[in-house]
Amino acid sequence: MSFQLIDSSDKQTVSLHFINKTALEGKLAEKGLVGSWLGASKFLAEEGSFCLVPNATGQIECVFIGLGNEEDPGIWTLAGLSESLPAGSYQIADSLAEEQASAVALGWALGSYRFTRYKEDTREQATLVWPEKADRTVVLSLASGAQLTRDLINTPSNDMGPEELATAASQLAGEYEAECNVIVGEDLLTANYPAIYTVGMASDRAPRLIDLRWGDKGPKITLVGKGVCFDTGGLDLKSAAGMLLMKKDMGGAAHVLGLAAAIMQSNLTCQLRVLIPAVENAVSGNAFRPSDVIKTRKGLTVEVGNTDAEGRLVLCDALAEADRTKPDLILDFATLTGAARVALGTDLGAMFCNDDELADRLRRHSVEQGDEIWRLPLHKPYRKLLDSKIADLNNVSGGPYAGAITAALYLAEFVEKETPWAHFDIMAYNMSARPGRPEGGEAIGLRAVYAMVKEMVS
Incomplete structure (x- = not known):
C-alpha cells in the first residue's frame, strides 16, 4: 500500500512550504510575486489552510501550508491534502526533524484512506514525495x-x-x-x-x-x-x-x-x-x-x-x-x-x-x-x-x-x-x-x- 507516498516523481513536483502567522507577516512585507499573491488571496496562515501560488505561466509554483500560531507541523497539517490539492506530485521544501517528518507523512497517509468495498471511488489523489528523515517503517x-x-x-x-x-x-x-x-x-x-x-x-x-x-x-x-x-x-x-x-x-x-x-x-x-x-x-x-x-x-x-x-x-x-x-x-x-x-x-x-x-x-x-x-x-x-x-x-x-x-x-x-x-x-x-x-x-x-x-x- 502506497498511501499516496512516493519515492520520487517522473514529473515536476510542486514544493510545499509551511508558514505560521508570524512568518507570514514577513513574507507579506516582501516585494515580489509570492508576497503579493498571498496578500491578494487574503491568506491568513490559519492552521489547516493552504494557498496555491502560480508562476508567470499560470501553473502552480508552490503551495503555502498554514500552521496558525504553531512553530512546527503536526500529524494533521497535511492530512486531507491528498484530496484537496490538485492532482500531481508534491514535495516538502522545508527541513524537518525526524519526528515532524514522520508525523506529516503519517497524516498524509491517513488522509488518503478510502473505503471502496461497495462503491468505486475514481477521484484522483495527489501524491507526496517521502519527506526526508521520515521513519518509513513506523x-x-x-x-x-x-x-x-x-x-x-x-x-x-x-x-x-x-x-x-x-x-x-x-x-x-x-x-x-x-x-x-x-x-x-x-x-x-x-x-x-x-x-x-x-x-x-x-x-x-x-x-x-x-x-x-x-x-x-x-x-x-x-x-x-x-x-x-x-x-x-x-x-x-x-x-x-x-x-x-x-x-x-x-x-x-x-x-x-x-x-x-x-x-x-x-x-x-x-x-x-x-x-x-x-x-x-x-x-x-x-x-x-x-x-x-x-x-x-x-x-x-x-x-x-x-x-x-x-x-x-x-x-x-x-x-x-x-x-x-x-x-x-x-x-x-x-x-x-x-x-x-x-x-x-x-x-x-x-x-x-x-x-x-x-x-x-x-x-x-x-x-x-x-x-x-x-x-x-x-x-x-x-x-x-x-x-x-x-x-x-x-x-x-x-x-x-x-x-x-x-x-x-x-x-x-x-x-x-x-x-x-x-x-x-x-x-x-x-x-x-x-x-x-x-x-x-x-x-x-x-x-x-x-x-x-x-x-x-x-
Whole structure:
C-alpha cells in the first residue's frame, strides 16, 4: 500500500512550504510575486489552510501550508491534502526533524484512506514525495494498522460476522507467520468459555474465541478486543436509532488487530497474543435473559442485569484467559459504554488502568502522538454498585450514574491486581469528516499504544 507516498516523481513536483502567522507577516512585507499573491488571496496562515501560488505561466509554483500560531507541523497539517490539492506530485521544501517528518507523512497517509468495498471511488489523489528523515517503517506500520481497523469497522455486519472476523485474523496471522487458533460454538463450553458462548448462542452465526500468537522473545503483551459483530441489545432490545451504528460494536477487535498488524509489520521484539471473543448479540428463543445467572471462565457467577451489557460478559472470559498466562501487560479495547461518550465525547478514548506508571506512560505517548486518551478512575467505592444478592456480581449497576466506571470495575474483577492492565472504552467512529479522519470507522488510541509498546521493547 502506497498511501499516496512516493519515492520520487517522473514529473515536476510542486514544493510545499509551511508558514505560521508570524512568518507570514514577513513574507507579506516582501516585494515580489509570492508576497503579493498571498496578500491578494487574503491568506491568513490559519492552521489547516493552504494557498496555491502560480508562476508567470499560470501553473502552480508552490503551495503555502498554514500552521496558525504553531512553530512546527503536526500529524494533521497535511492530512486531507491528498484530496484537496490538485492532482500531481508534491514535495516538502522545508527541513524537518525526524519526528515532524514522520508525523506529516503519517497524516498524509491517513488522509488518503478510502473505503471502496461497495462503491468505486475514481477521484484522483495527489501524491507526496517521502519527506526526508521520515521513519518509513513506523509510518507504513501505523497507516496499515489504521487502515485495517477502519476497514473492519466500516464493513457492515452482513459481511463482518464472527466467522468473517476470525477469517480476517487468520489472514493477518498468515501474512506475518503468526499462529491463529479459533474455538467455535459449543466447543467454547468444553474449553471453559461459558460467558462468550452464552452471549452468542442465540445467533445462527456461531460465537467463537480468536487466539493469535506471534513472537517468542521480549515482554509478553496480550491484547484483548471486544468482537460483538452486531448488537441488537438482546432481549433488552435497543431502539432503531440505538441499533443503527452497531456494526461498529466490534471496534475493539478491529483495534487490537490493527495494533497487532502495526507491531508485527515493525517487527517489534515482543511475545504478542491477541484474544478476541467474537459474537453476535441476537434475539431468539434461546437468547440469554435478564436475571439469568451465568458462569465465567474465572469461576465467578454473574447475574444478568441487562442483556445489552453483553460486551463486558464476553470480555471477562477473554481477560481471565489473558491473565492466566501472567503476561507483562494486558490491554483491552472495547466500544463498551455510552457513558464514556457522555463524559469525554467521541474523540477522546477513556482509559482505565490499575497501574499508575503504565497510565502515565500511555497518557504521555497519547499527547506526543496527537492521539489523546484520558484516564478515568477505577473508583473502588463504586464496586458495591455491582453487588448481587444471588451471584458473585451483576453485569450492571442498579442506577444511571458512572456507567463507564462500573463497567471497568466489572472487568477489573477478572484481572489480578499484580498484572499491569489498561482498558480503553472507545467510540471507534468519526461521526463527521475532518482532514485525515473521514466519517466512519476510526482508530482511537492505536498510535499512542504502539508508541508505548515500541518504547517498552526498545
